[in-house]
Amino acid sequence: MEIPFSRPYLRGDEGERVAATIASGWVSQGPRVREFEAAFAERVGALDAVATTNCTTALQLALYVMGVGPGDEVIVPSLSFIATANAVWQNGATPIFADVDPLTYNIDPDVIERAVTECTTAIMPVHQLGLPAEMESILELADRHGLAVVEDAACAVGASYRGQRIGSLGPLACFSLHPRKVITTGEGGMIAVNDPDVAARLRMLRQHAMNVSDLTRHNAKDVVLERYPERGWNHRMTDMQATLGLCQLEVLDEIRSDRARLAARYTEALATIPAIEPPFDPDYAERTWQSYAVRLVAGAPDRTELMRALLKDGIPTRRGVMAIHEEGAYAAAAADLPVTEDVTRNTLMLPLFAGMTDAQQDHVIERLAVHAAALVAA
């Protein structure tokens, strides 16, 4: 049995709907992008949403619009995908790595507090693997120090924190629509925004900072001469992608509940496999289960050997979330991150995707139990 590690959940009518968009003649950013933004904002409880090419460009733009620039420090977790730090660097600012909580794997508010300097301008919490960070403490301390908050919600489409949806809590939350995340547009990003002026500026900045959109010009009854009051980027999503995104929003609840069901099955099965622990699942949050990361504790087999043995059985796994400061790209960063280093070494992601069958999952569980016991004995 060959099991995919991850797979987008598609209903089957997407091709037809994207083809209709192509036939409409609007293939770059147009009415479907606007429609997708409105539907997305409503779904995540935000005032508005601004589409971009991916979550990295969304984060870069969100930091920029909050005034982050050269000489500034932005506090981020190191335990994250490298895009988190790259978005800071892309604004000429410096990522300052803060350690994470050993249970949630999310940035620790007490560590943020200690990392604040005169150069700090923003905090970028990551809702890691779709589990919301401690937003209450983070928003409170940001307010106290006069810092901006940009949420890296790449994996958290549809998650909520203490009953409030991610996208409705902070001023700016950035989501990824990459196929490895919860819902996808192939490539794509979305910024949930709760201030109309910020939304308007983001719409300009993602389109060369031009003061009229293609859609506005197309619908105008008179000649429109555009102006460029500032400098910007091209981070436009296409209408084909937005159409796929609209299809995906319709199945988001289905995806979330299937992932939660599969996660619960894994957690139940792990109770009988020694030294491999399920992820922490706190009551305060409704997570997305973007990934299911187990923890290898004392007595567990070597992670690479376990991954290799599973792969031979047709079961691909992935190492836990990377630690950015351990990569050459950020090796120069000063870092005292014991929890991050422990978590990145001792976690392992199991296959998980909406539509995974019980038979597929049972195979993973059975082989995991066999190899965990055999490798430890050896």
Ligand SMILES: *Cc1c(COP(=O)(O)O)cnc(C)c1O
């Ligand atoms: C995937 C991911 C990103 C980058 O998303 P893209 O859409 O691929 O640019 C950023 N941050 C985190 C935490 C991610 O998991």
